[in-house]
Amino acid sequence: MQVDTPYLEVDTERLETNVARVADLARAAGVDVRPHAKTHKCAEIARRQIDHGAVGLTVATIGEAEAFADAAGTTGCTDIFIAYPLWPTPTKAARLRSLADRVSLRVGVESVEGARHLGSVLDTGTSSPAGRVEVLVEVDSGQHRTGASPERAGEVAAAGVAAGLDVIGVFTFPGHSYGVGDTRSGAAEQEIRALHTAAESLRAQGIEPRVRSGGSTPTIAFVADPRHAGVLTEIRPGVYPFNDAQQVEIGSCGFDEVALTAVSTVIRREGRRIVLDAGSKILGADRAPWATGYGRLLDHHDARIVLLSEHHAVVEFPSGGEVPALGYIVRVVPNHVCNAVNLVDELVAIGGSDSRWPVIARGRNT
Amino acid sequence: MQVDTPYLEVDTERLETNVARVADLARAAGVDVRPHAKTHKCAEIARRQIDHGAVGLTVATIGEAEAFADAAGTTGCTDIFIAYPLWPTPTKAARLRSLADRVSLRVGVESVEGARHLGSVLDTGTSSPAGRVEVLVEVDSGQHRTGASPERAGEVAAAGVAAGLDVIGVFTFPGHSYGVGDTRSGAAEQEIRALHTAAESLRAQGIEPRVRSGGSTPTIAFVADPRHAGVLTEIRPGVYPFNDAQQVEIGSCGFDEVALTAVSTVIRREGRRIVLDAGSKILGADRAPWATGYGRLLDHHDARIVLLSEHHAVVEFPSGGEVPALGYIVRVVPNHVCNAVNLVDELVAIGGSDSRWPVIARGRNT
Numbered sequence: 075m076q077v078d079t080p081y082l083e084v085d086t087e088r089l090e091t092n093v094a095r096v097a098d099l100a101r102a103a104g105v106d107v108r109p110h111a112k113t114h115k116c117a118e119i120a121r122r123q124i125d126h127g128a129v130g131l132t133v134a135t136i137g138e139a140e141a142f143a144d145a146a147g148t149t150g151c152t153d154i155f156i157a158y159p160l161w162p163t164p165t166k167a168a169r170l171r172s173l174a175d176r177v178s179l180r181v182g183v184e185s186v187e188g189a190r191h192l193g194s195v196l197d198t199g200t201s202s203p204a205g206r207v208e209v210l211v212e213v214d215s216g217q218h219r220t221g222a223s224p225e226r227a228g229e230v231a232a233a234g235v236a237a238g239l240d241v242i243g244v245f246t247f248p249g250h251s252y253g254v255g256d257t258r259s260g261a262a263e264q265e266i267r268a269l270h271t272a273a274e275s276l277r278a279q280g281i282e283p284r285v286r287s288g289g290s291t292p293t294i295a296f297v298a299d300p301r302h303a304g305v306l307t308e309i310r311p312g313v314y315p316f317n318d319a320q321q322v323e324i325g326s327c328g329f330d331e332v333a334l335t336a337v338s339t340v341i342r343r344e345g346r347r348i349v350l351d352a353g354s355k356i357l358g359a360d361r362a363p364w365a366t367g368y369g370r371l372l373d374h375h376d377a378r379i380v381l382l383s384e385h386h387a388v389v390e391f392p393s394g395g396e397v398p399a400l401g402y403i404v405r406v407v408p409n410h411v412c413n414a415v416n417l418v419d420e421l422v423a424i425g426g427s428d429s430r431w432p433v434i435a436r437g438r439n440t
Numbered sequence: 441m442q443v444d445t446p447y448l449e450v451d452t453e454r455l456e457t458n459v460a461r462v463a464d465l466a467r468a469a470g471v472d473v474r475p476h477a478k479t480h481k482c483a484e485i486a487r488r489q490i491d492h493g494a495v496g497l498t499v500a501t502i503g504e505a506e507a508f509a510d511a512a513g514t515t516g517c518t519d520i521f522i523a524y525p526l527w528p529t530p531t532k533a534a535r536l537r538s539l540a541d542r543v544s545l546r547v548g549v550e551s552v553e554g555a556r557h558l559g560s561v562l563d564t565g566t567s568s569p570a571g572r573v574e575v576l577v578e579v580d581s582g583q584h585r586t587g588a589s590p591e592r593a594g595e596v597a598a599a600g601v602a603a604g605l606d607v608i609g610v611f612t613f614p615g616h617s618y619g620v621g622d623t624r625s626g627a628a629e630q631e632i633r634a635l636h637t638a639a640e641s642l643r644a645q646g647i648e649p650r651v652r653s654g655g656s657t658p659t660i661a662f663v664a665d666p667r668h669a670g671v672l673t674e675i676r677p678g679v680y681p682f683n684d685a686q687q688v689e690i691g692s693c694g695f696d697e698v699a700l701t702a703v704s705t706v707i708r709r710e711g712r713r714i715v716l717d718a719g720s721k722i723l724g725a726d727r728a729p730w731a732t733g734y735g736r737l738l739d740h741h742d743a744r745i746v747l748l749s750e751h752h753a754v755v756e757f758p759s760g761g762e763v764p765a766l767g768y769i770v771r772v773v774p775n776h777v778c779n780a781v782n783l784v785d786e787l788v789a790i791g792g793s794d795s796r797w798p799v800i801a802r803g804r805n806t
Binding site for chain 1: 442444445446447478500501502524525526527529531532535550551553554557584585586615705706707708715717718720721722724725726727747749750751752754766767776778779782783784785803805806
């Protein structure tokens, strides 16, 4: 397959290995997997996750949920969780009701006001749970982005029930697990503690939290700890089918587990410095404070991307070792694969039968 | 017009003012304007630029050139410069030749090897200039990304002529103009000096550099300096129709000149901290080292975005002043508008007759 650079390529064998590994790990730990589809936005990858036993999909927006509801024929999945504390307008509420007619739908709330608002806009005028949408209360496990404090989860749940919502559990996202050193294990501990406290808080209100959902790619390795048995019922990792430079740098995976790269061409070489035709418009501009550059090179682990423009990556190579020549192909590992995938209309899948996978939920922000 | 948040909105009156202002400034300075269309990727905006006297368009990739060649009926423009040091494969060379049949086409080279390679892949087997594509030599004015040293521009140009290319001038991008303090004026001085030196270097090889192209939004204000009369023949600013938080923070424009915002909804409020539903998947993840956050708020200049996820912006407000309530609409100014626009399929244009403008060159990376 001849494709002009830059483009995003998926190694389907590695993808399959990554999906199977997390499925096995979750099975051993006795938790369900509900992968976050915001990472890949592809029906073909969702289908592989479902084939490996995923109980449903997680998404971040109503638009992503619609895209995957439309693709149910390919994915085999009709169970979707919008893991986001929505504040729906009447238009968005109508879209939620329409979705709930087609799939099993769950959404998040994170405040008493949010629960009341959701109940109010979803109100179907009957005594049945509003809009037949199931609701999970988001709690903050330490990232301090969204989420009620775990101790107040029951209060939010009770407000939801009073507003006619069908509250079935709690969820959290340990986004503060992205960091070096002991960050991942520390965040995993907080994640589990937060879900435990939140579940107790719901029970104190007489609401059974039958779903207790956590997880992220960095904390997957810690959920199987027998000390936490029974706290989580499901995990929602997103990045794991592909992995990325962030996961490599925080220690979640090795380079040999990276399944997606931006294939690019060397357009300049001077000394131990080259410039590639892949920039922030295909890699994304993410660079966490602890990141060592704007992405990594799959086949040159010592090299660093020191400058990133929209269509240029300036790469420095340490002394010793070959520097790729002008016109050569170089595979770049994006820092944050979710933002990279969202920049393209299709992924080029290699291994087995080569094909193009449409990114069906690209740009579905609303 | 009822649109679900988040979405990108263009204030067409401000857009018109911004386009007219740069057109007037360039006219007074006696230089042509060839706006960089990578910023807006919209036929409707290119048309406005052409209506205000732009001599053609600049793009970064062959794919962007193809999109704007297809839109010539709307834009009125058939003169396109791919301001990038291409290293074309035979496939890309065929695309360049096909483009050159439809529009006046210019491309960049930045090395002797690149010039020879371009001449070789474009070779049409005749004695006419290869592929009827005009060529400009890129020189480095201080960003140290791509570009020959200005002193060696003539050597690159001579290699191009020897390879059958039609070398018509030199260009540079003062990307190091992005910074605070005296950065902009310092970069503008270097830009002008580099183009002067490069032009002399071509003349020393007997090649007349009739096009001497520079410019960027941060350095626009400095090109009209009479001390530099005659050095530049054209400028290629990109961001100026919209402006963005980076331009505000480096002093290129005021908030009242910002014409594009991400319209978003408050989904959480606690104390003086709110969370918006606009994240890196609509704002882009750009954050320069000198930036004060991940974007700014058009109507709250003191607020800062302290944390950005894919669908969350966490905003802190200083003491005093109103904090937007849950469900309220807030307009976010992206740090880097070029990457924000590349994330959406259409812009919502308001003022005059409301309409949707398709982002015709979105994702055209190759």
